[in-house]
Amino acid sequence: MTTAVAQDRLTQRFEKWDTNGDGALELADFQEEARRIAEAFAKDSSSPETRNLLNAFTGLFEYLATQAGVGKNGSLSEEQFRAVTERLIFQEGEASFNRVMRPVIKGVIGMCDDNHDGQINGDEFAIWLGAVGVDKDEARAAFDQIDTSGDGQLSTEELLAAVRSFHFGKLNVPLLG
Ligand SMILES: [Ca+2]
Numbered sequence: 279m280t281t282a283v284a285q286d287r288l289t290q291r292f293e294k295w296d297t298n299g300d301g302a303l304e305l306a307d308f309q310e311e312a313r314r315i316a317e318a319f320a321k322d323s324s325s326p327e328t329r330n331l332l333n334a335f336t337g338l339f340e341y342l343a344t345q346a347g348v349g350k351n352g353s354l355s356e357e358q359f360r361a362v363t364e365r366l367i368f369q370e371g372e373a374s375f376n377r378v379m380r381p382v383i384k385g386v387i388g389m390c391d392d393n394h395d396g397q398i399n400g401d402e403f404a405i406w407l408g409a410v411g412v413d414k415d416e417a418r419a420a421f422d423q424i425d426t427s428g429d430g431q432l433s434t435e436e437l438l439a440a441v442r443s444f445h446f447g448k449l450n451v452p453l454l455g
């Protein structure tokens with residue numbers, strides 16, 4: 279039911295989020311990932327933006343752990359991670375995905391929303407993709423693809439749709455690295 283690209287992307291996601299590389303996902307991995315992202319945006323570890331992102335990643339881990347039935351202090355194997363995320367991304371539909379991922383996306387928006395309007399303009403997006411390691415030309419092309427309303431701004435909803443599209447293999451820019 280899911281494509282090979284979609285499968286690969288979940289494997290990449292698992293490996294990226296397993297920050298200590300022990301083959302399982304724990305809360306500490308997700309907190310480290312939040313810290314890494316904050317560092318890539320040159321945000322202080324005690325800044326409110328970093329705290330928001332830490333809370334968002336903590337919430338995401340708690341969701342996955344609860345769904346996998348391992349508890350908040352437990353860990354998820356790759357198989358468990360796949361089972362939970364495949365259900366979320368490919369079966370439950372957009373509303374569930376958005377509910378789970380919105381805090382994380384908002385957290386990353388907070389990292390680069392320099393003019394504090396809650397949306398991401400072209401300059402802010404270049405900083406975002408720079409932080410996750412995507413080059414400038416690619417960033418420009420991706421911006422137009424993600425800005426489905428065509429207003430020159432990326433909203434939370436447009437960015438959520440883009441992360442979902444990435445996992446469906448319909449967009450090639452890894453917004454979460
Ligand atoms: Ca780990």
Ligand SMILES: [Ca+2]
Nearest residue numbers: 391395397398
């Ligand atoms: Ca902005």
Ligand SMILES: [Ca+2]
Nearest residue numbers: 425427429431
């Ligand atoms: Ca837009």
